[in-house]
Amino acid sequence: MTDTSEYKDMFIEESREHLKTLNQSLLDFEKNPKDKDTMNKIFRAAHTIKGMSATMNYDKIQKLSHKTEDTLDLIRNNKLEVDSKVIDLIFKCFDGIETMIEDIAANDMTEYDIVGLIEELEKHIGAGGKEKKQDSSPLPTANTLTTQSTTIAVDDQTKQNIIQEITRGRSAYKLTIAVDKTCIMKSIRSFLLLKKLGDSGTIAYSVPAKQSIENGEFETGFEIYYISDQNQNAVEKIVRSVSELSVTLVSPIVYENDVLHIPTTEHQEKPIEKPLQTQPETTKTTEQPTQDKKTVQVKQKTVVSEVQSIRLGMDQLDLFMNLIGELVISKGRLSQIALEHKLDDLSEAANTVDRLTTELQEKIMKIRMIPMQHIFDRFPRMVRDLAKSNNKKINLVIEGEGIELDRTILDEIGDPLVHLLRNSVDHGVETPENRRAKGKPEEGTVQLIAERTRNHVVITVRDDGKGIDPKAMRTAAVKKGLQTQEEVDRLDDKEAINLLFLPGLSTAEKVTSVSGRGVGMDVVKSTIDKLNGSIDITSEIDKGSTISLRLPLTMAIFKALFVGISDETYAIPISNVLETINLTKNDIKTVHGQQTTVLRNDVLSLVSLSDVLSCTNEKQTQNSAMYAVIVQKEDQKIGLIVDKLIGEQEITIKNLGASLKKTKGVSGVTITGDGRVILVIDINTLVQSEKLK
């Protein structure tokens, strides 16, 4: 057995790609069943998976993909009527193949049962399929063949032909051939031999007939009467150029004394070849190492058909980011020394290092960016299946799949998007009858659009369904005890729709969904919050709903506002900051024990950052001038009181260790140029902990 383990990763990677093609193309084909090219593409991909899995000895994948391929072949050749049942079955087969491949990827030894699928496929292709039975008759030994008569057992007509050719100066041979028992396509092997012989001579007669040989209709071998201008050596060479033949005997036929016969000299009777199987892998001996070396050295540049790529784990990229972070710190230290010692040359060099580090950082960031396609690709299939199970007609329109987003963010938003799309299909778009009654086209449209703004990516899920009813939201919130009637009455319609984000409101309804995962809108929201993003819903009854996710391009590096409390410096992500204002002691009023101030005729709650973070602050009491950084969390604005505003800076955030991970109000640390460690404020948890007070 060839050791296949080293190919496993590549097998998985390529199979995944082909599965993607399969799913996408089958969706296309379903929409446009006349498209031959698409079906050919599907067929090719299935065929490739079959070939690869067979080579890897993944028997079940091979078997399932083989049967799938057979079915596809029938469709391709218009021999099988395509209805949605057949398409469903093929999708199921793709899923089965995918499951098995993912099991392999995860080293999961679970045995996946393909019997059901195979049986279903066979119903369509007819059991037995195309697989021919292997010939089980015993291989004739060279002995049995060599003892065959040396007279010429051909009919008179052929005899006359042969004699005629010989007298014309050509040569005649009797070829005795046996095909390897292990040969998989013995008809083709024989065909190849006959073709090669035919190229430099004529087959005068054969047992069985030529057609039968080419069809593989023989037990173990056959005999050929061959006429050629070639000498015996040349004919032997032709025969030898075909593999998988276990017996090849070339015997010259002579015409002497009016008789055709094969002279029985010892030499000619000997089988010229006996190629038992080449010993597998035993030829590992390093023959002629010098020559080997030479070939390596003289090796010509390989022309490869596509861009060379290497695979790199995210952890390695993170490592790079960390190293660059360290580099930035050292660079800062360098500039500082230059400044302290007034070394102009050094500061110039430091500037260059600065520029290079920035560039390096940008390049690495770029590597982390992955096109949206990565997660969008699986949605068409998902929406199709969901729509089908809900008896709805839905057209999914995807735009902007080429827009790139940081890998970390991309990984996080997959599930939220699944949830949003599912909502649109399950609850948004109405049934065809319903839509018709409303005067809408039967087919609903769900749009998934990614757009890039300067520093953000906005992903929008929009449907033209029934929309969200604010009244229903109010009722549900009260019914579930999440809000009082009084509270919901105060909400305007947009706020009422936002009730959807309350934990417990949207999850219960989802039980109806076939594939609900218990992820509610609240989870979607918290995921987006975690990513420093925001979410917005607009909806109009019977017109549809639009949900927009606004996400930062990257998580790894962002701008932060540095603020000072006493002698400590803290960083606040700039994405949370609305504005900053000057404050004096006199501006602060205490209402119901809550510090507030008036900003443009609005009351703004104030929180002292030092209080929230429970750090002592002697300075503040003496200092009359201070600042408030106004941040927004959800619909709430809060002013964080700080002593100083230091400035904006790009930072990379490092996570706190496990023991500090749950610290409220702090999301991590960053390191400044001079090597100081600065805490990064997490507005989400900070405000929460403030509310609890």
Next chain:
Amino acid sequence: MGKKVLLVDDTKFMRMMLANILKPKGFEIVGEAGDGLEAINMYNQLKPDLVTMDIVMPNMEGIEAVRNIVAADNGAKVIMVTAVGQESKVKEAIEAGARGYIVKPFQANQVLEEVEKVLGG
């Protein structure tokens, strides 16, 4: 100097597998093509001693590529890489001028035997 081989297959996986069988035996992989059109171009450019040719490929299938390659160079030695169920395709390829074939899944020794045979014949 090892014999020059051009690998034609639309999957990297198969090309790598074949390369790993052939390289240790002193063969030199001078090129890899992902479809029939590329194969023809590379063949003309690199003049390899041997070509392994997948049948089912995008853009141009293996048989068409063999036909083209052999039409331009009737000494071309092309081995088809095929799979069970493709008998008629292989026949067609042989008629087009392919000198041999291997069936997936293959063992290293099967590949080497076929290569040796075709290069020798």
